[in-house]
Amino acid sequence: MEPTEATVSGPGDRRSIVVGVDPDPAHRTAVAWAADEAVRRGLPLRLVHVEGVPTRGYRRQEVPPSWEKWNEGLHTAGKQALGEVTDFVAGRYPRLEVDALLAEGDPVWVLREQSRDATVLVLGSRRPSRRQDVFGSASVALPVMAHAHCPLVVVPEPEHLPQEPGYYVVGVDGSEHSAAAVDLAFEEAALRGVELRAVLAWEPGPLRIFDEHEPQQECRRLLSEIVAGRHARFPEVRLRHDVVVGHPVQVLTDASAHALGLVVGTRGRGGFAGMLLGSVSQGVLHHADCPVIAVPSRG
Numbered sequence: 001m002e003p004t005e006a007t008v009s010g011p012g013d014r015r016s017i018v019v020g021v022d023p024d025p026a027h028r029t030a031v032a033w034a035a036d037e038a039v040r041r042g043l044p045l046r047l048v049h050v051e052g053v054p055t056r057g058y059r060r061q062e063v064p065p066s067w068e069k070w071n072e073g074l075h076t077a078g079k080q081a082l083g084e085v086t087d088f089v090a091g092r093y094p095r096l097e098v099d100a101l102l103a104e105g106d107p108v109w110v111l112r113e114q115s116r117d118a119t120v121l122v123l124g125s126r127r128p129s130r131r132q133d134v135f136g137s138a139s140v141a142l143p144v145m146a147h148a149h150c151p152l153v154v155v156p157e158p159e160h161l162p163q164e165p166g167y168y169v170v171g172v173d174g175s176e177h178s179a180a181a182v183d184l185a186f187e188e189a190a191l192r193g194v195e196l197r198a199v200l201a202w203e204p205g206p207l208r209i210f211d212e213h214e215p216q217q218e219c220r221r222l223l224s225e226i227v228a229g230r231h232a233r234f235p236e237v238r239l240r241h242d243v244v245v246g247h248p249v250q251v252l253t254d255a256s257a258h259a260l261g262l263v264v265g266t267r268g269r270g271g272f273a274g275m276l277l278g279s280v281s282q283g284v285l286h287h288a289d290c291p292v293i294a295v296p297s298r299g
Helices: 029-041 067-092 107-115 130-135 141-147 176-192 213-233 248-255 280-287
Strands: 016-020 045-050 098-103 118-126 152-157 167-172 195-202 239-245 261-265 292-295
Touching: 016 029, 016 107, 029 045, 029 067, 029 118, 029 152, 029 176, 045 067, 045 107, 067 098, 107 118, 107 141, 118 141, 141 152, 141 280, 167 176, 167 213, 167 248, 176 195, 176 213, 176 261, 176 292, 195 213, 195 248, 213 239, 239 248, 248 261, 248 280, 261 280, 280 292
Parallel strands: 016 045, 016 118, 045 098, 118 152, 167 195, 167 261, 195 239, 261 292
Antiparallel strands: 152 292
């Protein structure tokens, strides 16, 4: 199936699920996650492959090819990759609406622009070297996350095997950023018919409080208030909430070890002393084994 050049969706169009395409046929977990999500939400799927810049892949004794030949080779390989992935999705969901975009330029810039009119943007992350993949110079996940206009989903390769029955975990810290994450977490849990575990990590300051009962009770009250309104909108979602003492990255990583996914806010600041969720989104990308959904605050 030949991919076609696509235009960015307009304001009146349905917002696609957008996924960055890895040319390696062994890595299709992110595409499968995105296709599943598109079907669940009744939305079209957009496949995006960014050619990037030609690299020096010739020996010293060889005459380097012209820029045109380099570019032509990248374009041919990109079209082939998109065609293979389009066929993969069609085999999985024959009736799913799919379009493909072959783009040139900086992958981070292209994906950020695609996020403007997307419901979610999905990227893959290879393991076992996920730490190097997410934080290395070749990675696009972190710079895209910093400026994405929609939630960013980072899906590990190979596929993470969740616990049965499935559940989602959402990190809460009382900020507006985590409020947006809670909204999306309820949506995801409702779409999948699974339990949602809302987790608030409370980390005492450098001068530990001898009586921690009162601040922990305040944390529980805050957590209950944040999830109460959302639970009323999604009464079918089984909800569990926990206040756990510890560093948020470690707490959320442990809580999501066997989860279907972990939802966190980006650029967050704790709404209560001793809590934080700003750099936590970066930390869980570093450590979590399940898909991580990083949700920017509204506006």
